[in-house]
Amino acid sequence: MKLGWVIGRVTFSRIVPALEGGRFLLVSPLGRDQYAAGLEGPPRMGADPSPVIYDNLGGMVGQVVGYVEGREAAQPFDRPTPVDAINVALADELFYRPWTG
Secondary structure, three states: OEEEEEEEEEOOOOOOHHHOOOEEEEEEEOOHHHHHHHHHOOOOOOOOOOOEEEEOOOOOOOOEEEEEEHHHHHOOOOOOOOOOEEEEEEOOOOOOOOOOO
């Protein structure tokens, strides 16, 4: 699972019937520097590609979400569905303590 800031929403004019009822979010993945800032820091823009993820949990712009990519993203659906990333968690708080070994 990865964490990322929701930086926008995507609207399609047509959609696969299996995906009706959800929406798509544009996410900026969190980097190591942002974990130290917690959820109060602004999203990092342009550093990594921003995936579009399927969301049926109600994630909103400005919120941090947990998402999975790849084959696991299609597992919640009964039939094979063309989804590469899906929202699996809405983050309330983020605690980060780096290992100083």
